[in-house]
Amino acid sequence: MIAMATMISMEGITKTYHLGELDVPVLKEINLSIEDGEYVAIMGASGSGKSTLMNIIGCLDRPTSGQYILDGRELTTLDDDELADIRNQYIGFVFQQFNLLPRLTALENVMLPMIYADVPRSQRLKSAIAALENIGLGDRLTNRPSQLSGGQQQRVAIARALVNHPALVLADEPTGALDSKTSHEIMNLLTELNQQGTTIAIVTHDATVADQTKRVIQMQDGVIVERAIAQHF
Numbered sequence: 001m002i003a004m005a006t007m008i009s010m011e012g013i014t015k016t017y018h019l020g021e022l023d024v025p026v027l028k029e030i031n032l033s034i035e036d037g038e039y040v041a042i043m044g045a046s047g048s049g050k051s052t053l054m055n056i057i058g059c060l061d062r063p064t065s066g067q068y069i070l071d072g073r074e075l076t077t078l079d080d081d082e083l084a085d086i087r088n089q090y091i092g093f094v095f096q097q098f099n100l101l102p103r104l105t106a107l108e109n110v111m112l113p114m115i116y117a118d119v120p121r122s123q124r125l126k127s128a129i130a131a132l133e134n135i136g137l138g139d140r141l142t143n144r145p146s147q148l149s150g151g152q153q154q155r156v157a158i159a160r161a162l163v164n165h166p167a168l169v170l171a172d173e174p175t176g177a178l179d180s181k182t183s184h185e186i187m188n189l190l191t192e193l194n195q196q197g198t199t200i201a202i203v204t205h206d207a208t209v210a211d212q213t214k215r216v217i218q219m220q221d222g223v224i225v226e227r228a229i230a231q232h233f
Contacts, residue, residue: 042201176206
């Protein structure tokens, strides 16, 4: 059996916010490993620390202490510019509220990460069109977000997350703003992407979403309390 490479390795990760004279510990000695190609859910109630953990995994925030290695690279010593480069090179983000720019078309929204990566315009167009066609929106290239349904907007957001071929996709409550039918379609799309080899971590409070992944990491009060294989696997 071939051993899987480790995508995410965290040891002793803590996060404490300093509010005036008050210290508020949010993450407490987190040890976490996610393998290349895994499909995991980080689950917990509001205030459990799951969103803070995702922000650290995604290099949007820094831990107070501990070691974080992403795809073999130690990140806790990097400066802000270096972390921005890591985000652009390695990580794709999908958010509950889509975070599309309203004045841009679907095509232009998907092209944005490639602009930051200095991809030539001709290649940006080609890659963005292919990304939208791959998620079934090849006929919506010139539509702005207000002209798309919630499910279509989330598909655009997923195309944007994937267009630079990230090693890791982080999805924060990706179905939270969608109805049940559309949520099911988006989860099917994420499952298909994982089956193609993309490492995906979903942050959710919804057990029906978590159960569609392959492993559930349960958080409570800033600690991991359980790691379980999802029930349908």
